[in-house]
Amino acid sequence: MSATRLLFSEVQPEQALPPLTVEVTTTLVVLGALASRDWRPMHHDRDFAVQRNGVRDVFMNTPNQAAWFERYITDWTGPTGRIGRMKFRMKDSIFPGDSMVLSGRVVARTLDAQQCGWLDLRLCIHAGARLATECEARVALPLDTEDNPWRRRGESWQP
Amino acid sequence: MTETLPDAVAALIGQPQYQEQTEFPIESGYIYTTCASTQNGNPLFWDAQTAQALTGGPIAPPTMLSVWFRPHYWSPGAEGERTPLRTHFELKRLLELPEAVITDNEVVFGAPVRPGDTLHTRQVIRSISVPKTTKLGRGRFWVIDVEYTNQHGEFVGTDTYTAFGYVRGGEQ
Numbered sequence: 001m002s003a004t005r006l007l008f009s010e011v012q013p014e015q016a017l018p019p020l021t022v023e024v025t026t027t028l029v030v031l032g033a034l035a036s037r038d039w040r041p042m043h044h045d046r047d048f049a050v051q052r053n054g055v056r057d058v059f060m061n062t063p064n065q066a067a068w069f070e071r072y073i074t075d076w077t078g079p080t081g082r083i084g085r086m087k088f089r090m091k092d093s094i095f096p097g098d099s100m101v102l103s104g105r106v107v108a109r110t111l112d113a114q115q116c117g118w119l120d121l122r123l124c125i126h127a128g129a130r131l132a133t134e135c136e137a138r139v140a141l142p143l144d145t146e147d148n149p150w151r152r153r154g155e156s157w158q159p
Numbered sequence: 160m161t162e163t164l165p166d167a168v169a170a171l172i173g174q175p176q177y178q179e180q181t182e183f184p185i186e187s188g189y190i191y192t193t194c195a196s197t198q199n200g201n202p203l204f205w206d207a208q209t210a211q212a213l214t215g216g217p218i219a220p221p222t223m224l225s226v227w228f229r230p231h232y233w234s235p236g237a238e239g240e241r242t243p244l245r246t247h248f249e250l251k252r253l254l255e256l257p258e259a260v261i262t263d264n265e266v267v268f269g270a271p272v273r274p275g276d277t278l279h280t281r282q283v284i285r286s287i288s289v290p291k292t293t294k295l296g297r298g299r300f301w302v303i304d305v306e307y308t309n310q311h312g313e314f315v316g317t318d319t320y321t322a323f324g325y326v327r328g329g330e331q
Contacts, residue, residue, distance in 0.1 A: 003201070003202050003209075022198075028196065031192070031195070031196040032196040032197070034192070035189060035192040035193040035195070035196040035226075036193065036196075036223070036225075036226045036229070037189070037226050037229035038229060039229075039232040062261070062264065063222070063223075063225055063226060064196060064197070066222040066266070067193055067196065067197045067199070067220060067222050067223070068197050069222070070197075070199070070220055070221065070222040071194075071197040071198065071199035071201070074199070074201045075199075075200075075201075079201050079202050079203045079209060079213055080213060082221075083221050083222070083268055084267065084268055085265070085266065085267050085268065086222065086265070086266050086268075087263065087264070087265040087266075088263065088264045088265075089262070089263055090261075090262075148213060150213050150214045150215075150271070153270065157269065157270075159267050159268060159269075
């Protein structure tokens with residue numbers, strides 16, 4: 001199985017990540033909730049979501065959105081990209097029927113004292129025209145073909 | 160809601176609470192289901208040779224960290240709704256704030272989590288704000304760290320939640 005292996009030197013500040021569009025279905029929302037062991041009814045019971053939460057349908061849960069961001073980042077970096085940190089802010093909900101678009105850009109590219117190459121990314125999910133979620137992520141990339149961020153342990157891993 | 164932070168609540172700040180371990184060893188089924196739910200084809204999670212070469216064997220997607228501590232929906236002898244992040248619900252109760260929303264969530268990832276691992280966690284209240292009024296209502300913000308280690312005592316991550324607990328009735 002082969003995959004892209006993006007190197008630190010191949011990325012420039014302000015570089016955009018290619019957008020990813022996903023058509024959201026009820027199955028996708030429910031599958032994501034159950035995969036993340038989130039049994040709360042607003043993620044699988046439409047009546048509950050409408051009557052108790054006052055929203056139009058079931059909606060995607062936060063842990064599954066984190067998993068979508070992870071997939072989005074590592075689709076771009078390949079398997080040697082190692083995520084060190086992620087921060088979210090939820091703005092709106094993502095419902096079945098929405099066209100979910102993940103997008104992002106590189107806001108900083110730094111080398112730490114341990115000689116680990118870091119990218120700071122600013123990402124977001126739009127559900128149609130609505131901004132649903134903002135995310136800041138920090139991902140380590142290999143400096144060259146011999147480097148591998150996954151080998152870092154203890155003091156050499158400072159996310 | 161009381162305007163003064165009760166001493167009993169203030170005393171909880173910085174104190175580790177709810178030390179727990181995973182109810183089952185980390186397992187591949189949830190890893191595959193999570194990857195399927197996000198159509199994640201990262202070979203680290205599907206190809207044993209790639210995982211061996213890059214991470215020394217299979218690992219779980221880092222963003223699954225909180226997944227491993229969500230309780231079963233039902234288990235023998237358990238009564239009532241079982242909720243994760245118990246400190247959050249305890250603060251709602253102690254501060255008499257019936258509603259709450261998580262406003263921010265930051266996760267730091269340490270050593271990879273691997274199938275077969277047993278993880279340990281504890282929750283620490285980092286801060287509780289003075290009373291504030293927002294569009295949602297009047298209440299307090301609080302910050303809770305959920306710290307995770309593995310069976311070797313290695314740091315595997317911290318999940319930091321900022322929440323606003325409130326009584327409905329917002330700014331005019």
